[in-house]
Structures are given as C-alpha cells and as structure tokens.
Amino acid sequence: MNAEISQKENLFYRTLLALVLILLAAALRIAPHPWNFAPIGAMALFSGALVKDRRLAFLFPLFTLFVGDIFIGFHKLIPIVYASFLINVAIGLWLRDRRSVARISLATLLGSIQFFLVTNFAVWQFMNTYPHTSSGVLDCYIAGIPFFWNTLAGDAFYAALLFGGFALAEHFFPAFLKPMRAAS
Numbered sequence: 001m002n003a004e005i006s007q008k009e010n011l012f013y014r015t016l017l018a019l020v021l022i023l024l025a026a027a028l029r030i031a032p033h034p035w036n037f038a039p040i041g042a043m044a045l046f047s048g049a050l051v052k053d054r055r056l057a058f059l060f061p062l063f064t065l066f067v068g069d070i071f072i073g074f075h076k077l078i079p080i081v082y083a084s085f086l087i088n089v090a091i092g093l094w095l096r097d098r099r100s101v102a103r104i105s106l107a108t109l110l111g112s113i114q115f116f117l118v119t120n121f122a123v124w125q126f127m128n129t130y131p132h133t134s135s136g137v138l139d140c141y142i143a144g145i146p147f148f149w150n151t152l153a154g155d156a157f158y159a160a161l162l163f164g165g166f167a168l169a170e171h172f173f174p175a176f177l178k179p180m181r182a183a184s
Helices: 002-029 040-050 054-072 078-095 101-126 134-172
Strands: none
Touching (some): 002 040, 040 078, 040 101, 040 134, 054 078, 078 101
C-alpha cells in the first residue's frame, strides 16, 4: 500500500512540475520575442511527452494558447495554428518513456517542419496574400523560410530548457523520479 501511495504522489509531483513548466512557457509566449521564436511548439511536445493523462496533455496547451491569445490577439488562422500544436502534442506522445537527446531533437525538428507546412499552406489557402496557383503556394513557402528558421531555433531552445529542466529535477529531487515498474 505504501508503494502505491508513493507512486500516486510521484505521478502527482511529476504532473505538477510538467504543468508548471508549461505555464511558464506559455507566459513567455506573451513576452516580446522575434517572430516565431516562441516556446509553444516545444511546450506542446513537452506536454505530450510528460503529461500522463492524454486528455490533459492535449487540453492544457490549448488552454494556455487561448489565454495567451487573449493578450496577443486572435486571427482567422487560429483554429489551424491550434490544430498544428495538437500535432506537436501527438509527436510528443511518441517520446513517452523513450526520451533521449536524439529522440527529442528529432521530435523538435518534426514539430517545426509540420508547423511550417501546415501554417504556410493555411496562409496560402485562406489569406488573400498569394494567388491560388502552384507558383503562389511555392512563393508562400519561400516567403516563410525565415520564419521556419526562427520556429526551429525557438523550438530547439525551449525544448532544451523544458526537457533539460525536467531531467535536472528528476536527477536532483527524488520526488520527481519516475517509479520503476515491479517485475512480474
């Protein structure tokens, strides 16, 4: 019974730490920063990887995005942007129980690429900025390349902070260590 209680406490502390880190990342989103150099892609990956309850892993980043957008402002592509970050949460699910620098790096790259592809396609499709031709979509993606580099740099920087900070907490504070499964 004691081990079960400590596992529940451990899960509580791990989840609480993950949610606090997500909140901090969300707060940083409303601070001034270069275009697309924001913590939200890394925050979504981190949520998928660390928040055990899948519903909470998807809903908490959406909630924090929405709250941030109250301060930043809303636009007509918000549903697509939010959907793209839900894809990042799903990519983060792949990291569960298998976190390594290589996997986190790959997940970060995949998240940045899918955000670039999804949101630039949405700009081309739903904004009147580019003609709805093959050259128009190509022009839209070419114009988005500088933003992609900022997205990738921001995702990498904040993924290192979030995953690295969590790993340090696991290392230095036993309450955050993942419990070992008992052999059957």
